[in-house]
Amino acid sequence: MNCKQFNTILLEEVLLSLGHLPTKQTEKEAWFLNPFVKENHASFKLNKRLNIWYLFSEGIGGNNIDFMKRYLNTSISEVLDWAENQNFSSFQHQRIANRILENLDKTYDITEVKNIQHPALFEYLRERRVENQTEFLNEIHYRMNDKNYFGIGFKNNSDGYEIRNAYSKICLGKKDISTINDGSNSIRIFEGFFDFLSFKNVEKFLDKEPSDYLILNSVSMVNKIKNDLGNYQNIELYFDNDGAGNHAVEMIKSKNEKAEDCRILYSSFKDLNEWLIHEYPSNEVKIHHKSAFKR
Numbered sequence: 001m002n003c004k005q006f007n008t009i010l011l012e013e014v015l016l017s018l019g020h021l022p023t024k025q026t027e028k029e030a031w032f033l034n035p036f037v038k039e040n041h042a043s044f045k046l047n048k049r050l051n052i053w054y055l056f057s058e059g060i061g062g063n064n065i066d067f068m069k070r071y072l073n074t075s076i077s078e079v080l081d082w083a084e085n086q087n088f089s090s091f092q093h094q095r096i097a098n099r100i101l102e103n104l105d106k107t108y109d110i111t112e113v114k115n116i117q118h119p120a121l122f123e124y125l126r127e128r129r130v131e132n133q134t135e136f137l138n139e140i141h142y143r144m145n146d147k148n149y150f151g152i153g154f155k156n157n158s159d160g161y162e163i164r165n166a167y168s169k170i171c172l173g174k175k176d177i178s179t180i181n182d183g184s185n186s187i188r189i190f191e192g193f194f195d196f197l198s199f200k201n202v203e204k205f206l207d208k209e210p211s212d213y214l215i216l217n218s219v220s221m222v223n224k225i226k227n228d229l230g231n232y233q234n235i236e237l238y239f240d241n242d243g244a245g246n247h248a249v250e251m252i253k254s255k256n257e258k259a260e261d262c263r264i265l266y267s268s269f270k271d272l273n274e275w276l277i278h279e280y281p282s283n284e285v286k287i288h289h290k291s292a293f294k295r
Contacts, residue, residue, distance in 0.1 A: 001084045003076065007063045008167075009088050011051050014064060017086060018071070022046075034058075036070060049127075108172060110161075112141040113153065121152050124166050129276050130197035136180075137197075142172060154178065154193040154215075162193060162217050171217070177225060178215040186211040186234035188262075189252070191219050191245065195238055195272040202276065206265075211236075222248040226255045235259040240271045 022030040043057035054061035125131040140153035153161040160173025239245035266275030
């Protein structure tokens, strides 16, 4: 287990495994007595959505690694050794996460493809605020290494599936872009399908007409499409606000003078979906972005 994997384990599960129960909780947060020293009033706050903690009595906080380093009074490597020997349910699903599985026919079998039905998947979509966009998605059940899994599936142009759930992010089949064509002379390009689904939720509000859509499914796929956009009169780019996103925007704009960087809509957030989760539909944000973003 590495730091990234450990930090995605639910901190609430870590606390429960150590015998710490919340004194009160809501859907978004939970409060605990100080796990480091005895106290009578709960001052340890867990943000469930971000999976981070803050101890008000001492003015410190952080992620899972930060918590266990202090709790065990030890090094990061020893924290990871400890975590590896635990049996966190939210990590069992992660053991196949963040791998790109291309052309591994003997490694997995897709056993069922159907409309989204499982409550856990609906809840995950609700947390990402795209639960009303299931027309673009499937519920995929698959078997891998003699174990059964399921997740939200988004199909690509090579009949592979981007698979997502609360614990896993993989691709079954060949990695490829996904295109949704409407016969338009405009196209909107997204890094991932959650950003595409997020845009569909605000498309009417932004006074945007439907267009063609291209989802890279990985920013590395930008090399595949940067020279094939010449037939479009309008090209809108909705990439992440990070170095890779900046580079992808520059690559496409260098080959297509009509390309427009549209990240002003969510300039204070990592990506379009994060903006949707945290800001939309704030009236102040609506007014500001509608005037700034309208063509």
